[in-house]
Every structure is written in C-alpha cells, then in structure tokens.
Amino acid sequence: MLAGENTMTAGPAEIASSDFGRVLVQRERRFATLLLAPAFFALLLTTTFPLLFLVYTSVYRINLSMPFMNGFVGLENYKVLLADDRFWHSLIVSLVYTISTVLLQIVIGLALALFVMNMKRGQGWFRIIAILPVVLSPAVVGMIWRTFMLAPEFGIVDYLAITAGLGSKNWLGDPSLAMVSVIVIHTWQWTPFAFMVLLASLASLPEDIYEAARIDRASAWQRFRRITLPLLRPAIVMVIIMRTMVALTAFAAIFTVTGGGPGTATEILNLYAYRKSFTELSIGYGSALAVALLIVTIIISAILFAIRRSK
Amino acid sequence: MNARGQVIFKDIWKKHGEFVALKDVSFEINPGEFFALLGPSGSGKSTTLRILAGLDAPTSGRVLIDGNDVTGVDAADRDVAMVFQSYALYPHMTVAENISFPLEMAKVPKSEIAAAVFDAARKVKIEHLLDRRPGQLSGGQQQRCALARAIVRKARLFLLDEPLSNLDAKLRLETRVELKKLQRSLDVTAVYVTHDQEEAMTLADRMAVFMAGEIQQIGTPAEVFAKPNSIDIAGFIGNPPMNLVNAKYSDGDIILGGQRFKTAVQITGSRDVIAGIRPSAIRIGADGLKSRVDLVEHLGDTAVLDLDIGGALMRVRVGDENVPKEGDTVSISARPQDFHLFDPETRKRLV
Numbered sequence: 316m317l318a319g320e321n322t323m324t325a326g327p328a329e330i331a332s333s334d335f336g337r338v339l340v341q342r343e344r345r346f347a348t349l350l351l352a353p354a355f356f357a358l359l360l361t362t363t364f365p366l367l368f369l370v371y372t373s374v375y376r377i378n379l380s381m382p383f384m385n386g387f388v389g390l391e392n393y394k395v396l397l398a399d400d401r402f403w404h405s406l407i408v409s410l411v412y413t414i415s416t417v418l419l420q421i422v423i424g425l426a427l428a429l430f431v432m433n434m435k436r437g438q439g440w441f442r443i444i445a446i447l448p449v450v451l452s453p454a455v456v457g458m459i460w461r462t463f464m465l466a467p468e469f470g471i472v473d474y475l476a477i478t479a480g481l482g483s484k485n486w487l488g489d490p491s492l493a494m495v496s497v498i499v500i501h502t503w504q505w506t507p508f509a510f511m512v513l514l515a516s517l518a519s520l521p522e523d524i525y526e527a528a529r530i531d532r533a534s535a536w537q538r539f540r541r542i543t544l545p546l547l548r549p550a551i552v553m554v555i556i557m558r559t560m561v562a563l564t565a566f567a568a569i570f571t572v573t574g575g576g577p578g579t580a581t582e583i584l585n586l587y588a589y590r591k592s593f594t595e596l597s598i599g600y601g602s603a604l605a606v607a608l609l610i611v612t613i614i615i616s617a618i619l620f621a622i623r624r625s626k
Numbered sequence: 627m628n629a630r631g632q633v634i635f636k637d638i639w640k641k642h643g644e645f646v647a648l649k650d651v652s653f654e655i656n657p658g659e660f661f662a663l664l665g666p667s668g669s670g671k672s673t674t675l676r677i678l679a680g681l682d683a684p685t686s687g688r689v690l691i692d693g694n695d696v697t698g699v700d701a702a703d704r705d706v707a708m709v710f711q712s713y714a715l716y717p718h719m720t721v722a723e724n725i726s727f728p729l730e731m732a733k734v735p736k737s738e739i740a741a742a743v744f745d746a747a748r749k750v751k752i753e754h755l756l757d758r759r760p761g762q763l764s765g766g767q768q769q770r771c772a773l774a775r776a777i778v779r780k781a782r783l784f785l786l787d788e789p790l791s792n793l794d795a796k797l798r799l800e801t802r803v804e805l806k807k808l809q810r811s812l813d814v815t816a817v818y819v820t821h822d823q824e825e826a827m828t829l830a831d832r833m834a835v836f837m838a839g840e841i842q843q844i845g846t847p848a849e850v851f852a853k854p855n856s857i858d859i860a861g862f863i864g865n866p867p868m869n870l871v872n873a874k875y876s877d878g879d880i881i882l883g884g885q886r887f888k889t890a891v892q893i894t895g896s897r898d899v900i901a902g903i904r905p906s907a908i909r910i911g912a913d914g915l916k917s918r919v920d921l922v923e924h925l926g927d928t929a930v931l932d933l934d935i936g937g938a939l940m941r942v943r944v945g946d947e948n949v950p951k952e953g954d955t956v957s958i959s960a961r962p963q964d965f966h967l968f969d970p971e972t973r974k975r976l977v
Contacts (some may be wrong), residue, residue: 526681527714529701531728531775541727545718 379596392603424509457571490580516550631815638687665836707781746778907964914959
C-alpha cells in the first residue's frame with residue numbers, strides 16, 4: 316500500500332525499481348509456496364484426511380464380522396455410546412490416568428529440578444541418566460516393567476515388596492494395583508521431560524532476586540512459594556498442556572503391560588476404541604469412540620490454553 | 627539520637643581458592659553515617675558490601691553490627707535493607723507488591739502494610755505507579771521502586787550497591803541529591819558502594835578507598851582529596867586526576883623540569899620522588915616553569931589545558947577568562963603546600 320502511494324510522487328527510476336521489488340516479492344512467495352507444498356500435502360494426507368474419514372465412518376455401521384448389516388446409521392453409534400457403561404468407565408479411567416500421571420510428573424519433576432539446581436557437581440551426569448527413559452519407546456518401557464520390574468517373585472519391585480515384608484503382590488493382576496502400576500510406569504518414563512523443562516526454566520531465573528528476597532527476610536519456603544513458583548508458572552502450564560495431550564492419547568505402554576486388563580481396570584478410552592475396532596471388528600462404533608476421545612481432548616486443551624492465557 | 631546501625635569490620639579476609647578478594651579489611655561505621663566504599667572495579671568494595679549484607683561469608687575475620695557478632699548470621703536475620711545494582715525487583719509482582727514484600731515477610735499486620743507502602747512510595751515519588759509491574763517501568767522508576775522496597779522496612783542498615791550506575795547522566799545527578807536528602811530525613815546508616823569518585827565525594831560523610839582488595843585510606847572526602855596517602859588514590863580521586871611526575875627532592879625543594887620549587891615537606895637529604903599536583907592547584911603567571919600548551923578542552927565555566935613539560939603531560943584547570951591558545955607558551959607554578967610527594971618504591975605519601 317505504502318509503496319504504491321510513494322510511486323505517485325516518485326520519478327520514473329523509482330517506479331521501475333518498486334516494480335522490480337514487487338516482482339521479487341511475488342517470485343519469493345511463489346518459491347516459498349513451492350517449498351511448503353510437499354509437507355502441506357503430506358500433512359493433509361496423513362492427518363486431516365484420516366480424521367475426516369474417522370468422522371465419516373463413525374456415522375456408519377461397519378462390522379467386519381457382520382458385513383451384511385453395514386450401512387449408514389446417522390448418529391445411532393453416538394446414542395449407543397452415551398448409554399454404554401463401558402464407555403463411561405473408560406472415560407473415567409482415562410481421566411484418572413491423565414490427571415494422576417501429569418500431577419506426579421510435575422511434582423516429581425519440579426522436586427528433581429530444584430534438587431539438581433543445588434547440586435554442586437554431577438549435574439551433567441544426572442541429566443544424561445535422567446533423559447534415558449524418554450528416548451525409549453513406550454512399548455519397550457512396557458515390556459521392561461512387565462518382565463523386569465513387576466513380574467511376581469523375580470521382578471525388582473516385587474522382590475523389594477517381599478523383602479520389605481509386604482509379600483508378593485499381583486501387580487498387574489489386581490485391578491487397583493494394575494492401575495497404580497500403569498500410572499507409575501507412565502510417570503517413570505515421562506517425568507524426565509518435565510524435569511528437563513523445569514530445570515531449564517529454573518536456571519534462567521535471575522539470582523539477584525533470590526538475594527533480594529533473603530535480605531527481605533523471606534524463608535526458603537517463602538522464596539519457593541512467592542518467587543520460584545510464580546516465575547515457573549508459564550513453564551509448568553506448558554508442561555501440563557503437553558503432558559496432558561500425550562497422557563490422553565497414551566496407548567503402547569498400557570497395551571503391552573496390561574492390555575487394558577485385568578478386565579477393564581486399565582482400559583483407557585483409547586484402548587477401548589482399539590478393542591472395539593480391531594478385536595470386536597466393530598469399526599463404525601470404534602470410530603465413534605475415537606471421535607469422542609477427540610472431543611474430550613479438544614475440550615481439555617481449550618481449558619488449559621485458556622488458563623495459560625489468563626494472567 | 628539514632629544509635630542503631632553501627633558497623634565494625636575486623637580483619638576480614640575473603641579468598642576464592644588462590645585468589646584473594648579482600649586482604650585484612652577493617653573499618654568502623656558510626657550510626658547515622660553515610661559511608662562510601664569507593665574503588666575501581668574488582669577492588670573488593672562489592673564483596674565487602676555482600677559480606678556486610680550476609681550474602682557472602684568471609685574466609686576469616688568478624689563482622690559486628692550494633693555490637694553483636696553477626697559473622698555467621700544469614701542475611702535474613704541481620705535486619706539490613708539493600709538496593710541492588712540490577713534493582714532485583716520481583717518481576718511477577720506489582721510495584722506495591724514489591725514494596726510490601728519485606729513487610730509481609732516480617733509479618734506486619736495487613737492493615738498497616740498499605741499505609742506503609744504508600745508512604746514509602748511517596749517518599750521516592752512513585753505513588754502513582756503502584757499498580758504497574760517492573761517491566762512497565764523506566765530505569766529510573768525501577769530504581770525508585772527498589773529504593774522504596776529498601777526504606778519501607780526501617781532496617782538498621784541501608785546498603786546500596788552502585789544504585790545509580792544504570793541511570794543516564796542527568797537522572798543520576800538528580801537522584802544523587804535525592805538520595806542524600808532521603809538518608810538525612812530517615813536518619814539511617816547508609817553504606818554506599820561506587821566506582822564513581824564524584825558520587826562518593828558528594829554523598830559520603832566518610833569513605834573507604836579500596837585498591838586491589840585492600841583499604842588504602844579512610845576519611846572524609848575532603849581529607850582524602852587533600853591528603854591522598856598513596857599514588858593510586860592520588861590518581862583515582864579528582865577529575866581530572868592529579869598530575870604525577872618524576873622529580874628530584876632535596877631539602878624541602880623539588881626539581882621539576884630543571885626548575886626548583888618549594889614544598890611543604892621537611893625531610894633532610896635528597897632522593898627520587900613522584901610529585902603530585904592537582905590540575906586546579908597549578909597557577910599560570912609571569913614566572914615559573916615554561917611549557918607549551920598542546921591541547922585546550924573547554925568545559926564551559928572552566929577549561930583544561932594539556933601542557934608538555936619536557937615530554938611529560940601535565941593537565942591544568944583554569945578559569946574561563948584569558949584561556950591560552952594551543953601552541954602558546956605559559957609559565958606555571960604552584961604553592962608549596964599544593965605539592966604532594968610520594969615514594970616511587972612504596973607508592974606511599976611522604977610526610
């Protein structure tokens with residue numbers, strides 16, 4: 316706009332140069348579009364299309380074991396879903412799983428970060444060791460815990476429980492213990508992520524305000540409550556958002572450890588949708604479950620982002 | 627009337643591994659005094675303040691406040707207030723919350739806090755900014771906020787670590803005056819760290835001059851200016867700094883550039899000395915040492931001349947009347963009592 320107005324009063328030389336500039340900008344934009352196109356189409360194909368297709372299948376009855384019944388059913392799947400006890404149960408399991416794992420990650424991650432900040436030496440080693448669980452595949456983590464840690468008699472956790480006099484426990488067979496186990500496993504794997512983010516954030520806090528607080532006679536606890544926590548708030552909220560998204564869509568670790576069992580004790584919404592679709596082969600209803608999970612995720616993240624924006 | 631705020635530093639050493647930051651520092655600050663710790667950067671003045679605040683511990687030696695040994699006492703329990711060079715405001719709190727923080731920590735009743743905060747803010751003229759956050763304030767306003775946070779608590783000691791160094795030149799002069807008035811009206815002991823000798827000269831009742839981790843001189847600004855007791859202090863205090871030239875001394879006189887000058891020093895015999903003379907103490911007249919004017923710096927009401935004396939530079943401050951021109955030859959002299967003589971070996975003053 317401005318460039319155009321300038322040419323009104325400018326000499327012919329400037330007109331030519333501003334035209335040349337416009338051509339350059341156009342050419343650059345075209346080149347940028349060209350560079351972006353492959354990634355854009357790949358994303359469209361791998362995320363947007365499957366998502367739309369999921370919504371499409373959710374309004375059909377598609378049952379691979381009874382293909383003769385297939386056809387458009389409108390919102391029938393959703394009506395069934397709302398009356399489905401197992402759906403509500405899995406939704407609650409999902410929420411319990413998400414809230415407890417995220418809370419534990421934040422609390423333990425923050426405690427570790429505070430501890431490491433005060434370490435005189437060995438910080439580097441601690442960070443390297445702490446990051447190891449994150450780089451493992453969740454499926455591998457699940458296998459490690461099922462065999463190495465929780466196996467009756469031979470697993471490390473069970474051995475410790477026996478040694479501590481608690482006796483051998485059926486860590487994955489008892490419904491409430493199984494839930495605790497999968498929560499612990501997820502927390503074990505992902506706390507280092509929260510730890511790393513919070514440590515970086517802690518390290519960036521200016522040291523002089525802590526000295527000012529000491530002069531102002533704030534105790535260590537008051538310094539933590541009144542200064543560290545408020546200043547870490549953006550990082551904490553960010554970690555909560557990122558970890559909630561992942562926890563809501565967790566799958567591999569639980570699938571390998573309990574497969575949702577015993578019974579439906581650890582069956583999060585994700586697993587229920589999977590079981591419906593690929594075990595019971597009721598793909599239409601499975602899709603509706605997946606869409607429900609999508610809606611839940613969107614609502615929760617909208618709330619979290621609103622919290623992040625406020626204040 | 628105020629008996630609080632007496633400080634005694636006794637034989638303080640501070641070592642960081644091999645590096646010695648403070649060498650046997652001792653001094654006393656009287657209640658109600660404005661005491662400056664002056665020195666170039668790295669001379670140990672900030673370390674001294676941090677030890678006094680309780681933020682750092684000395685390697686050896688003792689710190690006494692009001693007669694109590696506080697060497698091992700944490701900053702939180704020393705009842706001192708401090709203004710940091712960086713201001714160190716709490717970025718997530720408003721100005722009012724920043725100022726009220728020390729009161730809240732001291733468990734002052736809520737009903738009293740609001741009035742105290744407003745009162746402190748009014749004293750430094752930021753009462754209209756109480757709802758802002760530090761990020762929304764200018765440098766000068768942040769500085770005032772830090773001041774208000776320090777004075778709100780009525781601590782027995784008021785520590786200032788180069789509080790004016792981040793302000794622009796004009797604001798620095800204004801704030802300097804206000805700082806002095808504030809300290810007088812609060813009747814509180816203030817310890818002020820600065821590398822700016824002019825600040826120390828104008829603000830301090832007494833000052834300690836630090837060089838390389840040692841106190842070289844303690845005294846009123848006038849004393850230190852009139853009788854610097856080492857070459858380093860002579861070259862540090864005063865603007866432009868004292869002229870220091872090699873000279874021969876014999877029986878009360880010095881020989882400078884082939885010319886004999888009388889001094890007030892009475893030592894028998896002859897020896898090499900370093901003669902110091904303030905730019906403002908040099909007289910331009912009919913007779914004396916002939917020298918050429920190399921450069922003239924006009925400063926408005928005064929001018930500074932760079933003179934060439936047999937290859938050595940000597941600076942002279944003159945009034946704005948009859949300022950010589952560059953290339954002129956002038957004759958300079960000085961009164962005997964204006965010569966400062968120093969030992970070139972020990973760098974100490976010769977009495």
